[in-house]
Amino acid sequence: LYDKWWPILGVDAPEADHPLWATQDTNTRSGSDTWRCKECHGWDYKGADGAYGSGSHLTGFVGVLEAAAQGSEYVLSALMGETNPDHDFSDVFAEQDLADMALFIAETTVDYDVWVDADKLAIDGNLEDGQLVYEEICTGCHGPEGTAINFSGDDSDSEYVATIAGGNPWELLHKVRFGQPGTAMPSGIDVGLADQEYVDLLAHVQGLPEEAPALAGGRLYDKWWAALNIDAPQDDQPLWATQDTNTRSGSDTWRCKECHGWDYKGADGAYGSGSHSTGFPGILGADSKPAEELTGWLDGTANAGHDFSAFLDENQIGMLVTFMQTGMVDTAEYINDDKAANGDPAAGEKLYNVACSRCHGDDGKAINFGDEAEPEYLGDHATGNPWEFWHKASYGQPGESMPSGVGTGWAHQDFADVLSYVQTLAAEESE
Known part of the structure; x- marks a missing residue:
């Protein structure tokens, strides 16, 4: 919720500025950005006393660590506008959401100065241990080099996990600990990572490439x-x-x-x-x-x-x-002249469920590439133009944050297996 609460709550993003936004004039963002807790209080939870004490995110607003020290009841009162009526979130948060936010601030925020130094580098991180953590919980989505997902969707200004780790390590730590709003990204806290493991992971990711x-x-x-x-x-x-x-x-x-x-x-x-x-x-x-x-x-x-x-x-x-x-890749070995894939649909289904279903749906019909009159789903693409499917599965969709299968580390046979499985979805549509 602290990161971006509306995807978590399944509601529309607010359009107007937060009521308190007009009391500052240094941060020029507007609309929903002004309602993100992190935009005022920072990824390091220190507000004006931390990383957001200068630069384009500067607002002058205080951090939340001092409030956290006063306990969850005090934090809850601040969230309900009792300390400032313009800081009342009770109109957009349910009672349980308010309680969850209060507990997060009071019990799980930490002073990252013991993890990150003044140069934004991990303090005493063990690279080998960090690699083990990364391989266990991160590689499946972000790939062995951390380049499977370009978060910016803009290849003129790419943003990979190493980009965030180097430029904003506090953001990376927050997202690793709590996950990405609106996605199935696992939470390090739920996984049971120890404090040192976060530092080790940060050290490893800071050594990954920022370009692909x-x-x-x-x-x-x-x-x-x-x-x-x-x-x-x-x-x-x-x-x-x-x-x-x-x-x-x-x-x-x-x-x-x-x-x-x-x-x-x-x-x-x-x-x-x-x-x-x-x-x-x-x-x-x-x-x-x-x-x-x-x-x-x-x-x-x-x-x-x-x-x-x-x-x-x-x-x-x-x-x-x-x-x-x-x-x-010359796909002649994997795609026949009749466009059928030489793959194992059962193996492809497993990969599809991990990497593709979150956006395309279990049946490949969550995104209609055509229109209502002539719908075109993923299965149609796979059967009609398997080479296009292979290319986009390999590199992603231009301008989007679609994961890259190549960046994820898929082998050629993996692509053939996924293609073979998705082609069965088109067959199911026609039955």
């Missing part, structure tokens, strides 16, 4: 403007005029996949016929090319008509290059 260029490149290959949160190009890609079989126009013509296919084989693959046919070659052999050559194909050096440098900077072009060198 191959994963980001996979999302750029899909739809780079969505991945980078920038405007889509309006005109046709210059080379589009050299073909006349694919009638799409505008931004669609700038998607790498539109020319080179979800299977990366271009005219020699699934896009060799049908409405997506362009005749352009695939890029599956790019993994044998040096980075300089691939960069030249993306910045216009090799072909002025294939210049993306007006939209992508050097680092972003590098992401695509890394993806082409290390991220593409």
Whole structure:
């Protein structure tokens, strides 16, 4: 609740500013952000005396550690507006919610100064022990390198677990201890982690990578403007005029996949016929090319008509290059000509339930990619375009925080198994 209470309570986020927000003028956020307890009192629970004592989150409001020292009854009275009528949460919290919040503040907040030093580093953390904790409770969702989920959904400013651990270790500790609101993330307190284990875990995560260029490149290959949160190009890609079989126009013509296919084989693959046919070659052999050559194909050096440098900077072009060198998979071994997957549906179901069902639902129908008249669910994608399914399962959806199967550490057979299982969901829909 302290983090973000409305997903926990299953209610709409407040739209107006919190009544006390007008008493400060340093933090320019508005609306629901102003109702998050952490926005005033900080992830370290110290308010103006802690990390939020400067910077864009500065409000000047006090922390909650002093209130915690006065006990849960005092905290409860503050939450009900008895110490300040503008701090009355009884209109949005039920009685039990108020009690839970009071107990959290009074009994479970800690002074993180004994865990985190002035440089934001874990104090006396054991890296080996931290790795063991991470592998036991974190790897399944965040992957061995912590890059399976980009929390920002923006590959121009990625945010992985190491990003948070290095920049805001108090936030990481809070979320590890209590979980992420509205998700199935386990709570370290419920798991039974000891204080030292949190410090060890923080030390380990602070050593994980803050960038994942191959994963980001996979999302750029899909739809780079969505991945980078920038405007889509309006005109046709210059080379589009050299073909006349694919009638799409505008931004669609700038998607790498539109020319080179979800299977990366271009005219020699699934896009060799049908409405997506362009005749352009695939890029599956790019993994044998040096980075300089691939960069030249993306910045216009090799072909002025294939210049993306007006939209992508050097680092972003590098992401695509890394993806082409290390991220593409020839799926011919796993996807048959009739689009059926060579996988084990039973094994795929287990992976699906862990990694996919929380968003797509047990039956794959929680998200309708089509419309009410012509619904399109996950099973339809898996049967109609298994190569697209494989790519998105591998790298995620551009502009979203969808987990990456590659980042999670899945093997090729894992993708085939999940694809095989999801294809059965489409069969169930048609029965």
